[in-house]
Every structure is written in structure tokens, then in C-alpha cells.
Amino acid sequence: LIYCYRKPKTKRAKRFLEKREPKLKENTKNAMLIKGGNANLTVTDVLKDIYAVKKPFAVLYKKKNITRPFEDQTSLEFFSKKSDCSLFMFGSHNKKRPNNLIIGRMFDYHVLDMIELGIEKFVSLKDVKNSKCPEGTKPMLIFAGDMFDVNEEYRRLKSLLIDFFRGPSVPNIRLAGLEYVLHFTAVDGKIYMRSYKVLLKKSGCKIPRIELEEMGPSLDLVMRRTHLASDDHYKQSLKQPKALKPKKKKNISHDVFGTTYGRIHMQKQDLAKLQTRKMKGLRKRPAEKSAEDGGVSPKKSKSS
């Protein structure tokens, strides 16, 4: 809207454009799930399950799109611009790369990071005959394994997965509603993704005991190719505007015991003219007042 070639003519169009323009506090990232020209059943099922997990912040494209993300990114960027999605997942299958899944994200409608993963084993939502949690639940994310810190590509993958599955950013959560957990383990060059439904059981103390029930999609992944953004490009995308930084409140300090201290700066006060509480008994009597005045008549007589 800031630099529109043509002004929107209706309020609805204006709201549409305002939703898509860059903002201080951004919208939840949408994901687009695309099938490649040669997607097979496994890959299609994976995309459908991820769509179920990420609803309503995902778009599942029904038709196959014949593109190769690693060679040409213009098609993906066009889709991202049209549907305002900054995360994407592209599934394909061929002899050289069977059951391929490319997961990536965009910055300013241009591809930032892309990581290609191979699906070795997949258990779908409908294969696991347990109760599911409601759609749109914010999942808890757990990453296990030292590979996620040591290896640079795994670190970017971790950041990508958090971005992908994070869901909307909320200020409060209902503690009883923590039902869904996604657990990623990096072991032996493989990444195991498991989803569990959380059951909170009674325990002796306030904190409940957790029991997990297998639910939802579980994937065994292998990292294949990567297309990561250069360091300065990545740093630029991380930059947050200064207005979002929490403002430091000056003149407030806390001590070890949790007491809050504040400093007030006062102007110089004339203690003689200080307004204190009026004590009726201590008020000056008229006789005393006249004695102080030194004989100057308090009342003026009327001159005729």
C-alpha cells in the first residue's frame, strides 16, 4: 500500500493488501504444499498429513506442478507471491531420489533456504488407530541429539523445522490444552520425526506426569541436498526492527529478594513553604499573629 501503482478501490481490496504488506509484527507464516510432476502415493500422503497438522496455516495444491526447485526457483516464488506463503514443502519421486521432500522458506518472496530430505519410512495419521487431537493445536517441539548443534546444515534444518511447525505466536496457553508434541531425533545420519498425543496423569505434586500415545505422522528422514542462504543474506533476514525491542524502563531496579525499587527525581523544595497536614490545634491565634506582625493593623478601617 505504501507504494501502490493503483489505489485499491474497495475497502475489501485495501484490507487484502494491508494484510500482505511488510509489518512490524508479522502474520503467522503460511505453508504451501506442492506435488511435483512425478509424485507418488507416499509423498502425496505425507503432504496431506502435514496439511492436516498445519491447518489452517497451510495451502495444499491439488494439481501436480512440473518444476525442479533446485534448478529453477521462479515458479515457487510466483506461487509464494500469489498465495502469500513463506514456507513450502515440495514432494517428488524419481529413481535417483526416491520419496523426495524439499522443505524450504522464503524471505521477501525469494527462496532463502531449501533442504532436500528423503523419506525412508512413513506412518500416516490414518494408519495409527488412536484418538487424535483437535486441528490447530499448537505443538510442543523437542529436538534431541547433538547433531542439531554441531553440524551447520542440521542447525539450519532445526531452524527450518521450528519455523514450519511453530504455529501462531500466542501470549497465553491453556495448560490443559497441551496435547500435541513433535519430537525430532538426529541419530546416525537419520532424523526421526515422531508425533505423540500427551496425556497428563496425576502425580504426587503439582506437575502432572506425562504419558505419551503414538499418534499422527511419523517420518524417518535422511538429509540429501541443501541450498542454504549465504550468511549475510541470512543475517539480513533475521534483522528485527528496533521498534519491536522491549523498551527499558529507566529508574527501576530490582534487588536480590525481588523487591522493586524506583527512583524519583525531585526539584529543590523550599522546606519553609512545604504544605503539610493541617493541625487545627497548632494554628496561630490572632493575638500571636498580631504580635508577630509588629503592630501593623490587621484590619483597615473604612474611610468615609
Added chain:
Amino acid sequence: MAAVRVEEVLSAAEEQEAEKRRSVVVEKELELEFDLGNLLALDRNPPPAAALRGAGPRREALLRALARDNTQLLVAQLWELPAERAGGAGGPLVARLPEPTFRLPREKPPPRPRPPTRWEQFARLKGIRPRKKTSLVWDEQAKEWRRRWGYKRAGGDPARAWLAEVPANADPEEDQFARLRREKRERVARNELNRLRNLARAHRAGTTVPAAPLHPTGHQSREELGHVARVARVSTASLGRFQPRLPKESAEPPSRSGGRKRRFEPLLGNLAAERSRQLEMLRDMGSKKPVLDITRAVNKQLRQEEAEAAAAKGKKKQSQRGKRGRRQQRVGRSGKKSG
């Protein structure tokens, strides 16, 4: 006696099992890192690789145990947060989440603060603050509250005004209705012009970032690219003389003044010319009428006309092409766009 002891042992074992089932304590080598704003937990402990290499069900059980432990720790952290009952006493227990600490890249670059428009500058100078207007206005004629503008506005539809008074100082032959229509058109055009001027000012102010490098995501303009290419060429030890070049690029490195040369008169030489120049300058300074440099004025006018013609041509082309034209410009690259 043996029976009693066996019973005791069994009950003790059962109690221990129950305790373990209800315990919320988890032992870990390295502490986990938590980002409660994102409901995130990071476990740095190396998982038992040998055990996980095994067959299916055993691996699943191990993964589930690991997940259970980690989830227990995360939930313990979440329960430590300050919680309150939302919606009164009977409502659900709601915890207040802190800000997320894990740095994730943004979706779009942060918005640039736009410079204030001419009106905003003036208002700030004078201290004028926006006054809140009521959405409905009392219409005396219709005796009801009507909206301020739009459909069924107070004061009637201006297009259907059947009376236009001739003001005292106007030509009696002039068509008042035409005058009103013309003035409205002029007002609309002036408004649009000012809006575009404000936009252009904001855009210009936004792009004059001095030593910033080229934007990496492909939003460079042609001039910017040319400028940066020129600077890059000259930034070598030999000032661009031995750089590999394109077939049609010139062998000379681009000069800093960009092709313009300034010539100066020699310092000592023609005394008479210098004297006449100084006297002329004094005369111009002292004269009451402003001096007009014909050449400069004509050049300025020509340049302005050229710029206007170029702008008009550009606008005409854009409006002619319309939506189809703009779309056609993009289709060339990738073939079918389905989805």
C-alpha cells in the same frame, strides 16, 4: 512367616512401581535448553546410537521413552510459569508465555518508516491534531441522522443539485453547473497529484541509502546496478584498466565525472578579459532587474519537456497494456502455471 514376608516384599515392590509411575523426576546428563515462548526444548545429550540402530519396535519404544522424558521436563518448565484462571474462578488454568527467544528469520523485510507528507509536516509545525469526526450528521431537511458522505448523505446527492447560485463577482453568462463540475475535477486531480508527489518523495527518501550494498533479493533498479558495476570496476589496484570486459564495453575505465569535463582559464594571462569579466559581474550584482541566461533557461525548458514526454509515454503504454500486458510480461519464463 515366610508368607508374611513375601507379602511384605510384594507390597513394597508394588509401591515402588506405583511411585515410579507417578514420578515426575527425570535424570539427564546435560540440562535441556528451553524456549517457552515457542514451546521448544533442545536436548543436547547424544542419543544411544547403538540401541537405536536396532530393529523396529525396540527403536520405537526407545524413541518414545526419550520423548516422554523430554516432554516431562518441558511440561515441568511450563507449569512453573505464572498461571491464572481465565474467565473468573471456574475457568481453565492459563499460563502466561514469555517472548520467544529462538531467532527465526522474518517473512518480509521490516517496513521502512515513511517520511511525513507535506500536510503532516505542516500540521506538526502548527500543532494541529486530527479531530475525531462523528460518522453521522443531522440533516435538517430530512430531519434524521444521515452519514457524512457516501450513499444517502446529509445534504443530498451533489450530482442532483438543481440550483446553483451565481456569486456576486462572477460573469452572468457563465454556466455555474459547468463551473462546479470543472472545479470538482480540478480538486480531484490536485489531490491525486499531491498523493503521487508524497509517494514519490517517500520513495526517493527510501532509496537514497548512501553506502549500502546491493539488495541481495533482486530488487535493484537499472541505475543502481550500473552504478555499482562502475564502482566495482574501478575498485582494483590498477583502477580498472586491466579488468576483463564485455565485448562492447569500453577499454577506458569510467571516469569519476562521468564524461563531463570542466575547463578552467589559466590563472595569469589575459588581463583585459579578467577585468571585463569582473566588471560585468559587478554590474549584474548591482542591477535592479534579474539577469536572464538565455542558454540555461532554454536548456532547462527542453529537459523539462523531455521528461514530461517520457513520463506521459510511459503512463500511456502502461494504461494501454492493462492487466493482460502486465501478466504477459511475466509468463515468458516458466511454462504452465497450474496449482
